[in-house]
Amino acid sequence: MAQSKRIKTDVVIIGGGGAGIAAGIEALDQGARALVIEKTAEPGGAAIASGGGCLIVGSPLQEKAGIRDTPDLAFDDWMKWGGPSADAVWARYYIEHTLHDLYHWAERNGVVWVDIKSQEGNSVLRWTRAENSGHGLMTRLIASFRAKGGEILADTAVTGIAREGDRVTGVTARSRDGEIDIAARTVVVATGGFNSNLDMILEVRPELKSGRVLEGSGAGANGDGHKLLRGLGGYFTNLDQIWFYCYATPDYRDPAGRRGLAFRLVPGYIWVNQQGKRFHNEALSGGATGAPALLAQNPRHAWAIADRAMLANMTVADPWYQTGETANRARIEELLENSPFIHKANTLAELAAKTGVDAGAFVETVERYNSAFARGLKNDPDFGKPLGASKPFDTPPYTAIQMFPLARKNFGGVKTDLRCRVLDKHFEPIRGLYAAGEVAGMAGGHINGQNGLEGTMLGPSILSGRVAGGWAAREAGFGEGFVGKANRGCGMVLRERIELSTSPLPKKRFL
């Protein structure tokens, strides 16, 4: 039998996405050796295909735009939007650390922040985008990790976490060349979510088995880390809280028929259900508004209706159709032409026949919507959609894109303390084991609650990656742990607060 290859390091990190690369940078900055194991051919994870937007409070970009934001205001928005199940301690911790430990830290690692955008649930603009979106953000963080001496083993999947006595001691992995044993002082699990594993989605949401649900995260988001952590006794919370998007259609190139494609920038489109009727204000399209509206339809799908002019700038948030800010128009046209889930017709009646919707109701719906423009209304009279950025349906051919709920982000995950140590069912840390990012519900287990303000997935994944990397390095014998700088106050005071709130049996109390 072939001998497995052996490697030794200080901190081994499973997954080279947003959390894993941030963990690696932090561990290196603390003086430890850091090795990232990535199962796909290239590092980046869902983060590299993402919009690259992070919720950041009190940023120079906000200041420049004359926006006054504070951690208190952001926390208030967060808890109102996320509801009682949001992890208030982690939410506060994240918000307090967005300016120095995310915005400025990323800048020091080469990232350029370029603009801020409005998102549902926020009382001010704070969704802050990196230049060239997730691609720009991750390309620069990966380059920084490598420049500092970090190593990435790509095309290599971790298949097990080794444990001796009560502590973890490394991982086993499989590459094309065979098995690898990696001995490490500490292990960071940063494997992302499970929204590219339909079986796991339906296991936690069995009521959705009755209709089509699309897989919608990165290629490696298959829940591997969840299985590894469960095997070690990690305690999971709120796995059923999945953030769905509604503006998604099946990826007809996927032979398994499971993957979905989220499409955007179709201003003015309307959504109709199989009964041929509108059911929602399409301007409210987020996970807390548009997605529940789609999930409530019977049957559970809808049709996005657009005319030719409305489709001119459509984008598809998937690496095949878009790299960073650059959309591949030829591939988008090919999708519109060839997908069996997309129909085109020169008249509304013909489109109704192709989609099988109730023709009478459908034509009446579109004509009624068009009449709002003729009457000079500012909002549509049925659902209140602002009509400023819209137009009547008047440039055939008309297109109908079939929409199904797409599982994008996992809001629940493994529970950790504020050092990102993985907790067991007694809420005691498993020695040597850390988790960050989406496998930990973005940070701590369930930072968002039931709804996210947006930018609250990538941002907390990167910050919790830093926290995990810092403390994993310290447990491995390097550095001081993650000592951040809050938006207010100084790092030392903050560190004392961490000691108090994360130690399972504190020996001394800080007042």
Ligand SMILES: Cc1cc2nc3c(=O)[nH]c(=O)nc-3n(C[C@H](O)[C@H](O)[C@H](O)COP(=O)(O)OP(=O)(O)OC[C@H]3O[C@@H](n4cnc5c(N)ncnc54)[C@H](O)[C@@H]3O)c2cc1C
């Ligand atoms: C298209 C899209 C757009 C998004 N846009 C935004 C946005 O603008 N703002 C926002 O806040 N959030 C956004 N998100 C969500 C955000 O990108 C993720 O929540 C975030 O990337 C999670 O970071 P992570 O490091 O935990 O996981 P990932 O970035 O997915 O990285 C996990 C990595 O682990 C690897 N891995 C998994 N299993 C193994 C294994 N067994 N062995 C080795 N490696 C393994 C995976 O291949 C992957 O590379 C978006 C998501 C998608 C899919």
